[in-house]
Amino acid sequence: MKRERHVTTETLQLEALAARPVLQRVPAYLRLSGPGWLQGAMTLGGGSAITSLTIGAVYGYELLWVQPLSMLIGCVMLFALSHQTLSTGVRPFTAMREHVHPGLAWAWAVAALASSIIWGFSHYPLSAGMLEEIIAVSAGFSLKESAGVGRELYLFALAVLVWMLCAYTAWHYGRGGRAVRVFETAIKLLSGMIILAFAWVVVSASANGQIDWSAVLAGYVPRSLPDDAAGVTTIMAALGTAVGINMTFVYGxxxxxxxxxxxxxxxxxxxIVLGLVIPYLLVTSLISIAAAGAFYGSDLGLQGKLAPDQAGAL
Structure with missing residues (x-):
């Protein structure tokens, strides 16, 4: 009952907003948005980071156009999915099964599950490593020097903790309420902090004369394609990490x-625009620009082996 009253109140707010000019609607839409930010958090992971670093470090500013193009393709798909889902109220899998083909619906579901396992599970050890760093800096506790079973169990426990938090949030997301609002607000704040962090890196690099801004602008215009297998793989990785098939399944x-x-x-x-497109374009572009300024043309030999310590040099 409480949730129904909330949805009704939100519907009345949207009807009132529809009569306002666009610029006056944006702050309210930013406050009411949420699922798009969840999609943004899903896509701004290790895959996007590594692809952006590789694009900048190995190819300079030449391939800056790839990730905006991949996001354009993905967000058009999400626009269509959201319009169909909200217009009919039919769950995506059911709509695909009844109006397209059952085999395609099951292939979509299985591919979404497989991609979630492949992309999602790899982020738990990544999160455990980040938590280890945070605990070491804030509390002074670290097991880095004691290599062995103890540290492995410690990292495993941190990964399980992250998984439990994610599982709890996902399980209760549909209930709405204060906890979900806090979660979505945290995602918005974290996305903003990531953007500011990489913006600071680019500003600092630009102040040191490491950024060629004319080349940056030219890099957003497609002029050539890599003719080597590694370059093609990088472009395909960028296309695959922008909007994954699991995101298209889950969003509806x-x-x-x-x-x-x-x-x-x-x-x-x-x-979608505020929570996914804008953060993704800003973060990936800033990472690629910073990597190009720091690594491109150097003698580090980064292609195919961009290591964490080299990334940390940013």
Missing amino acids: YTLLDRGWGRAHRELSRWD
């Missing part, structure tokens, strides 16, 4: 679990 369910309907269709488009 996220919208329905939030109680969104036909009245939320315009909000869903702004939600």
Whole structure:
């Protein structure tokens, strides 16, 4: 009952917002958005980071156009999915099974599950490593020097802790309420902090004369394609890490679990732009520009072996 009242109030707010000019709607849409930020958090992971570093460090500014193009392709797909889901209220898998083909629906579901395992599970050890660093800096506790079973169990426990937090959030996401609002606000703040962090790196590099801004602008215009296998693989990785097939499967369910309907269709488009497109383009571009300024043309020989300590040199 409480959730129904919340959805009704939100619907009335959206109807009132629709009569306002676009610029006056944006702050309210930013406050009401949420599922798009969850998609942004899903895509801004290790795959996007490594691809962005490789694009800048190995190819300089030449391939800056790849990730905006990949996001354009992906967000068009999400626009279509959100419009169809919110217009009909039918769950994506059911719509695909009944109106396209059952075999394609099951292939979509299995591919989404497989990609979630491949991309998602690799982030738990990554998160454990980051937590280890945070605990070492904030509390002074570290097991880095004691290599062996003890440290492995410590990292495993941290990974399980992250998994439990993610599982709890996902399980209760559809209930709404204060906890979900806090979670979505935290994602927005963390996304903003990531953007500011890499923006500071680029500004600092530019102040030291490491950034060629004319080359940066030219890099957003497609002029050539790599003719080597590694270059083609990098482009395919960028296309694959922008909007994954698991994101296309999950997004519709996220919208329905939030109680969104036909009245939320315009909000869903702004939600994708504000929560996914803009953060992704800013973060990936800033990483690639910073990597190009720091590594491109150096004698480090980074292609195919961009190591964490080299990335840390940024």
